[in-house]
Amino acid sequence: MIFRMELRFSWKSYLTWIFSILIFLGLFMAVYPAFEKESETFRAVVENIPAALLQGFGVDLNTIFSPLGFLSYLYGIIQLLLGLSGFLFGLRLIGREKIYRSMSFLFAKPVAWTKIFLEKMAVGLIAVLATNSSIYLLWLLFRQMMKLDGAGIEQMLATGLILQLFMLILGSFFAVVVKRLENPIGLASGVTMSLYIIHIIGRVTELKFLHQFSPFYYVDPVRQLSEGWSIRDNAILFGGALLLLGIAFVGYVKRDKEEI
Amino acid sequence: MSVLEIKGLKKYYGKQRGVENVSFSLNEGEIFGFIGPNGAGKTTTLRCILGLIFPDAGEIKVFGKDAIKDRVELAKDIGYLPGEVFFYEKMTVGALLDYAASFFDQDLSRRKKELCEWMELDLKKRIAELSLGNKKKLGIVQGLLHRPKLLLLDEPTSGLDPLMQRRFFNLLREEQKNGVTILFSSHILSEVRKLSERIAIIRTGEIVDIKSLAELEEQNVKRVHLQADEKILIGLDDLGEIELSSPGQRSYLYQGDINYLIDRLSGLHLRNVSIEEPDLEEVFMHYYEGATDDL
Numbered sequence: 001m002i003f004r005m006e007l008r009f010s011w012k013s014y015l016t017w018i019f020s021i022l023i024f025l026g027l028f029m030a031v032y033p034a035f036e037k038e039s040e041t042f043r044a045v046v047e048n049i050p051a052a053l054l055q056g057f058g059v060d061l062n063t064i065f066s067p068l069g070f071l072s073y074l075y076g077i078i079q080l081l082l083g084l085s086g087f088l089f090g091l092r093l094i095g096r097e098k099i100y101r102s103m104s105f106l107f108a109k110p111v112a113w114t115k116i117f118l119e120k121m122a123v124g125l126i127a128v129l130a131t132n133s134s135i136y137l138l139w140l141l142f143r144q145m146m147k148l149d150g151a152g153i154e155q156m157l158a159t160g161l162i163l164q165l166f167m168l169i170l171g172s173f174f175a176v177v178v179k180r181l182e183n184p185i186g187l188a189s190g191v192t193m194s195l196y197i198i199h200i201i202g203r204v205t206e207l208k209f210l211h212q213f214s215p216f217y218y219v220d221p222v223r224q225l226s227e228g229w230s231i232r233d234n235a236i237l238f239g240g241a242l243l244l245l246g247i248a249f250v251g252y253v254k255r256d257k258e259e260i
Numbered sequence: 261m262s263v264l265e266i267k268g269l270k271k272y273y274g275k276q277r278g279v280e281n282v283s284f285s286l287n288e289g290e291i292f293g294f295i296g297p298n299g300a301g302k303t304t305t306l307r308c309i310l311g312l313i314f315p316d317a318g319e320i321k322v323f324g325k326d327a328i329k330d331r332v333e334l335a336k337d338i339g340y341l342p343g344e345v346f347f348y349e350k351m352t353v354g355a356l357l358d359y360a361a362s363f364f365d366q367d368l369s370r371r372k373k374e375l376c377e378w379m380e381l382d383l384k385k386r387i388a389e390l391s392l393g394n395k396k397k398l399g400i401v402q403g404l405l406h407r408p409k410l411l412l413l414d415e416p417t418s419g420l421d422p423l424m425q426r427r428f429f430n431l432l433r434e435e436q437k438n439g440v441t442i443l444f445s446s447h448i449l450s451e452v453r454k455l456s457e458r459i460a461i462i463r464t465g466e467i468v469d470i471k472s473l474a475e476l477e478e479q480n481v482k483r484v485h486l487q488a489d490e491k492i493l494i495g496l497d498d499l500g501e502i503e504l505s506s507p508g509q510r511s512y513l514y515q516g517d518i519n520y521l522i523d524r525l526s527g528l529h530l531r532n533v534s535i536e537e538p539d540l541e542e543v544f545m546h547y548y549e550g551a552t553d554d555l
Binding site: 001107109254 | 273307310312313314332333334335336338340342344346347348349350359360362363364402
């Protein structure tokens with residue numbers, strides 16, 4: 001019942017996110033043929049932009065005019081949206097009773113808190129799978145329509161899945177540790193943007209160690225394009241997600257259910 | 261048989277005291293008042309009984325089972341109305357009650373309808389549109405929906421109009437007749453008096469006293485405010501502890517037989533008189549000042 005109720009609470013939000021991401025991706029992919037055709041003009045424009053700025057935004061002049069290069073740049077922005085949505089999904093799912101201050105309602109019912117947590121996370125997992133499957137289907141459509149070479153794309157898209165999953169769990173972790181959840185969108189935007197900016201700072205400055213603190217680094221599509229897909233990076237992110245999930249679960253089950 | 265037995269309950273929130281060494285028990289079918297000022301530890305005690313917060317020490321047995329370890333099983337037989345009622349604002353009343361009912365293996369649709377009729381709740385209304393009083397009514401309905409054997413009510417009447425309060429008290433008496441045990445917390449002494457057979461008084465996290473209603477009646481305390489000529493008032497200064505004294509008016513905390521008070525006042529030419537319930541703190545001070553002095 002909790003599973004069904006959570007889906008009922010959230011399906012509109014999930015669909016809104018999925019369609020927004022698909023529209024964003026679709027619009028940009030639709031202009032790719034024109035972009036490719038006018039590549040020399042674009043190159044002249046882009047070459048006037050400072051190198052550090054281009055680096056910060058993940059623009060690699062050697063690859064951006066290829067389908068994969070263009071998509072990897074675009075996918076960097078999609079990842080930001082995936083991260084934000086994933087965090088928000090987790091925060092709202094696990095923190096719903098804090099947001100509505102309705103802990104006394106749900107947690108006093110004859111249902112194990114473990115079950116509540118697992119059913120809520122299952123809804124989050126479905127939202128993540130639905131989002132990434134939709135992106136993949138749209139990609140397949142574009143590949144078919146534009147006769148694009150898709151080598152390496154699947155791996156890139158898979159990183160989006162791992163990233164969104166990580167952010168879903170990070171959101172649920174925050175939902176457990178933060179006492180008051182009055183502004184979920186503000187918190188989600190703040191945390192996600194901070195992590196993204198940390199990644200950009202690590203990318204353009206000498207403070208490379210900062211990368212390690214941002215999940216966006218481990219799934220950076222531009223870096224993947226130049227250095228290749230890294231099992232290690234994805235494993236680190238996945239391991240981090242599992243660790244956070246464990247902490248969030250224990251916190252959820254063991255902490256007092258205080259109405260604040 | 262004790263439906264609820266609490267021994268040496270202790271709960272701190274960091275360094276802040278919640279409750280300390282709270283012990284009491286409830287007999288089957290009784291209405292037990294739990295009274296104390298705000299922040300005294302009433303809600304903490306109720307939430308410990310529900311297993312929502314984990315005690316630092318002590319033991320809570322409900323129907324002979326451990327409140328923490330057997331929380332899920334016990335929750336089937338416990339109804340809870342929190343002091344401040346909050347629900348999922350976007351849901352309708354009917355949807356919320358269906359959700360609440362889904363946690364129990366019984367068909368509660370008829371019960372839902374009956375209770376909503378009793379409480380005059382519109383099932384189709386969105387919770388966000390409900391007034392505070394109606395949210396409270398919804399809280400009452402969802403707490404009673406599954407026919408619990410033990411009802412934990414935290415400040416249940418706050419937000420209810422007098423008519424609805426009376427109706428609610430009648431409902432509780434009906435439940436009691438059906439064998440339901442009720443623990444009823446409040447900071448309004450008169451309210452608890454109307455309903456409870458025994459009363460526990462809690463202050464600064466500790467149980468100060470547990471009294472039967474008869475014992476409490478013996479210690480009947482009223483605030484008496486009189487306006488009259490000073491000559492008359494001087495003659496009444498032995499009535500009780502004087503709270504306010506100014507020419508032409510007095511406020512006393514009177515304790516004792518109310519008939520004696522009426523006899524003393526009858527025949528006097530008073531300009532004004534009011535007899536009201538004192539603040540809980542005043543009652544506590546009145547009750548326990550002497551005891552503290554003795555110590």
